Amino acid sequence: MPARDFSGRIADVEDVETLAEGVPSVIDIYGAPGVGKSALAVHVAHRLLPRIWDIQLYADLGEQNGEVPTAEQILQRFLADLDPATINIPVGSKDLPQRYRSQLSGRSCLILLDNAQTAEQVAHLIPGSGNCVVLITSRVPLATLEGVSLHHLDLMSREESLILLSQVSGRDWSGAQDKELAHTLVGQCGRLPLALRIAGAILKKKRHWPLQRLVDELSDERTRLARLAEGSLDVRSSFEISYRNLPDKTARAFRLLSLLPLTRFEARHAGVFLEMSEQRALRILEELVDVQLLETTDGILFGYHDLLRLFARERCQLAQDDPGGARREHFLAIFTSDFLEAYSTRLLNSQWSESNLTNFSLRRRISDPDTLYVKQRLVGQDSLETWLDVLRKNAKVLVVGGAGTGKTVLADRICYEVAGQRDGGLFDAAFTVALRRRSDQHQSLERLIRDSVVFRHNLIMPSETLELLLDGRRTLIVFDGLDELTVSERARVRADVTAFCTAHPQTKVVVTSRPGTSTADFDTNGFVRYELALFSSSDIHRYLTRWTSVTGMPPQSTHRLLEALGQSAPSADWLSNPLLLAQLAAVYEQYGFLPRKVSDLYRSTYELLFTGRESLRGLRRSILPPQELGRLVCYLAYEFVTRPIGMGDMSSAEFLDTLSRTLHRLHPDWGAREAPELFRLLAESDYPVRQISGGFAGEGPWWALVRDPFGQYLAARCIVDRASAAGDVVTRVKRAVSASGFVEGAVYVAELLDEFEPNSSAKLKVSLQRELDEQSDSGVRESIAQILRLL
Template sequence: MERLIGSGEGPHIVNIYGPPGVGKSALALHVAHRLKTTFHSVQLYADLGAYNAEVPTATQILQRFVADLDPSTINVPVGTRELPQRYRSLLAWQSSLILLDDARTTEQVADLVPGNTKSLVLVTSRVPLAAIAGVSLHHLDLMGPDESLSLLTAAAGRHWAAQDVDDVRTLVGQCGRLPLALRIAGAILKKKSHWSPGRLVEKLSDERTRLAELAEGHLDVHSSFEISYCTLTDDESRAFRVLSLLPLNRFEVRHAAIFLQISENRAERLLEALVDAQLVEANDEARYRYHDLLKLFARERCEKSGDDPNGALAARFLSIFTSDFLESYRESLLTSHWSEGWAEGLIRDDLLISTPDALYVPPRLASINSGLNCADWQNAVTVSPRLLAVGGPGAGKTVLADRICYEVARDGRLFDAAFNVPLRLRANRHQSLDRLINDSVRLRHTLDMLPETLELLLHRRRTLIVFDGLDEVTVTERDQAREDIIEFSRMHPDVRVVVTSRPGVPTQKFDESGFAQYRIEPFSAVDVRAYIDKWVAATGALRYGEEPLRAKVTAPDTAQWLSTPLLVAQLVSLYGRFGRLPDGPFDLYEGTYSLLFERREIYRGIRRSGVDPNTLGGLMCALAYEFVIRPAGTGDMPSDEFRRAVRRALRSHTSRTMEDRGSAEELFALLATSEFPVHPTSESAGEAEPWWTLVRDPFGQYLAARAIASDSGADTAFTSQVVKAVRATGFVEGAAYVAALLKNRRPDASRELATAVRTALGKEKELPVRECMEQILRTLG
């Protein structure tokens, strides 16, 4: 209270001003009741608003005040000229509090201010009365969400059931947190005790009738707005009406000038007049906005006045702020080099594939939720406006994201624009998704998109956003990214949203928010043949001939693993350049490891944790080795043992500082929520402390072999590590991989390993282990 009144000698004059319905009178009355013991001698109140369509003059109020202070003047009226002097004389030595409610002008108030130092004058008004000498201005803002909820609860006189809480919060939003509207909504619910909050929410859901519904007894939002509207000049009232059609939530003077088709100077004068009238809000950045209910009121008035019957103003504005950008964006998409995901771009040193259709084989999307299959992304997004597309490494998720943008640019029948937004660009920056969309356009297409252009595209154009690579966000940021995507979808209900990710990322919140899940299906034999046909057509005759390539990709042992676009592209690229085809799984695992942890991940700037992809690969190999040396028959690891293994791997591959910063827990969380060769067992899904396993196919042994090979210096007894793994888990394929990995550095590795295994075989008594050792010896020759 002291801050509101101020210090020093009076009279203290406080002007509480704000938009209609914000609760100025209620606050002033509350303050007056709190201070009546401080200003105990005299308390006076006057309503300076219209009564029977007439606004009382200062003289009329003075006559009443003087009569209240000196009843003898009732029979002996004081002359008009003497009234101010008589009024001040009566209050000269009094400790007085005067509340002047709903003042319209400075002239109404000036003569009602006492001349002594012991008085407080509280003035409420819709516009700031800055011309009053010595006045202290206090703008009254809207209530916060929690305060609004409390007011609605008190006005309704109810205690909300758990199932009503969401509807009550929706009701607060429909009322725009405007106290008058909240009091009306509460009064309706108090009178209609048989109504649930949801029923009132339903009645207020139609914006065309919301203002009419927000009326109860003498309380009426529409009438409150009408009083302020009637004070505007013709030019101001037209600007107030027409600018409510402007398709931006916040706008600047230049936007208003373009929309009204007037100069910026004139537009600024009109806007500032509307701000003074508290019908439009302004912030320090010279951006303006309407309160939600005032915008509805203005649009209602605009429709009655026939200011823009055919929507020509909004259409013209939309064209000005989106058409040029969309034309440049489409040109960039249609002429740029195609995605890095296909064949690494190069077929020969002198030939660059840049035609989007040259090597593209459309993916098939299978619905996980309903079991329905969609032949293409167009059908999927038509059926499911919110879509989560899941695919393993190399399945073509980023290519699909790029392809969606390209096809929208080429054929705009479904959408006006589509944006591929790599979520990895957000790492450690925490910018909003709107900002991330802008950043991705600038980085990928060297185009600057104005904030108002993006807003118009999200609210007024047919737009699709692909948030690519949720799994590529660091594990510590993944939950926030998911929450932000869900909130973005809620804020932009007309925008189609697609999210891509590897399996393993928790999806429950997506499911609860209406996202349909689709799986990117593996390449079939038909897809592989189609890709090769496209390759041959794009390059002409392959220098090494087609038959060896076709024979390789159709062989049963190859078809088992050649299931993703990236693997097919790598195989064909390798053959196209060098005439060499993978000899078997070892070549496959070399390429797979590179995809997961080396060149491609580093090139794309992916960091799924606090360590870089290369280091992450080393950690994965170290963990794989921990699994293959566990005693035979012990199977999977419990969480406590696995945590210790993670810490040991970190100590051997990163600095002690990184471990102290909690990298062990971050890596533990990353492996729990992403598709990696080391992962929680499916049987323990949902448990508080899951068990952990290594991928069951030989790729797990290949990773362990890399850990052994990477540790083998000139004097390292790598053979003992292999023998240890053989005695624990067999490690037949892994032993051969160790020898292959060391072939260049240690030409005699196979011979050394064979000698060690033969020696161990002579001492081994367990028959299964002996059989594994014999098989290794046969493999090593």
């Protein structure tokens, strides 16, 4: 009777049935233990039944009670079925084959020989001629059988595996979470039908178990094989049959090679690991392929099925083949040391950070990378720690920091210090990977790491070297700049990084991003969140002292710079931001004075967020170019400052509508189509127009403009940007003043106007004086009077 839960294998069924169309035909279905050979053969046999068969025979040639049945025993049984008289009068062993063939002569027959061990075992069970189809299943291809057709049975596809798991367990995966867990379970079973049937049987028996329970039980590789047993089904026992028939030297190689930190390996790798010649290692690899304990598609790259690797490692541990891991360490040294030496040399002899600090930077090569670097610290649960302290105790870390706080500098600095062996031996290698350089969503993160090494250091990293570093060495990967991706890209990258951590549990991972970026997925997947600390007053003093030394400022200039900072620092927030501090120092070096106006600070901040630096680094956070995104934020800021007092915040629906209308105002072809994407970008970023939790009466989320003069500066840029005549400026300023005061904003408007046309602010002042004389609202009059005093 065919298995009721047989599923998939459509192509395999068609291929075997095609081979069975011609008669006589002998078909050997071979494959790895547990791959489903018997189920396929039985299924095809039942599909062939509608053809007229005089005789149907079946025999299990596998091991039973510790013994393998001989061809003579099977022939006696077949003859007893064909001629009951032979039960009482046994046929002599020499006459068995001839008597068997004579019974089948001229008759149509369908014969299924399951679990064949060798070609010799089945040779005499195949009729000599006639209308017959013989289906054989075996682990080893029986290529020496005369006229045999071989059909290799591989693993199920992921989709087929899900269907089989569902049919055996009697469950479906209706919810998104269950679908994800089912995919995980399929991966844990390695898409091996025997393992899937066992998992399905467990779920069928344990109806009260949620799917998560079984996934959790199979998550530990050390106990997975033991758990994949139910009733007469046992993955480990299935593997054991093939393993115990191996010659001693081949069995030892099978065990040892499971320790190789490579998913796929060549004969040269096996030779080094087994301490033998490449030619001899290749012969052993081919032996293991022949008995289906190793896989290869091209005879060059070899590998284990995931569960077979676990089985081999169990046997290796029991045999104590490499108890101290000396072979593994020796192998890693041979295949990674040359690359690591070249990588470290190039990193130490180059400017270690690719971060272009500012449009005003000196653009000079600093010979000593330590000259301007001020040690950065991370804030976690009210304590300041170095990156080294953080990574000693955490395997996965999320580092957040606002624009210009030095996230990329930290990422590159970590690699530099590891290369210079300043990490106390914590890591063998560290790599910074700029997420913005991912060419497309199909590029794996492993490929991105290799491409980053080429781009940054003009050094080729073979895929095998990366795999050895990720799974064999103490390696750190810093995925830099999640916030530098578009919103749609971020979600995929978050999922890919999580999958990367699962695939390479020995590798430590850091992700950097702005704090406004949605990072909840990381928080729920074991990442520990830290914030990049701003500069302290001592950091600022140390940085500027070093800057003046590097730039060759005379002592009096250095003194004036530090004195000027002490007397009139534009903003503590400005000085504590490393990028803005660098801009300040560069301006001072170029012009000999510090920016005297707060608007200079805001201009620098605006440029940091939206203009030159974004373009220089190749950032594309949104569907709009950085400059247009900046204009959009300015226009939205104006929408906020012109809302009446008490109505500053917007609901999400109102903000989306405002965003759509503002986009259309900027460009006639933009609007409702682009608005949702930009809405998500602003919601996941730390721009001055941002989403807040809670609005009126605790509802939310709502949208607001930052509650400081920077928001008014942005609105002022919008007013000047939209000005086609002086009257337009006055009208918009009056509107903002009437709605929200806009005192600082009006001053910024005047300063911005003067940049384009000297003395333009005087015209604005005259217009505002006239408005003051005519204005009846006392609140508006007070705001205008304050503006006039400041102009």
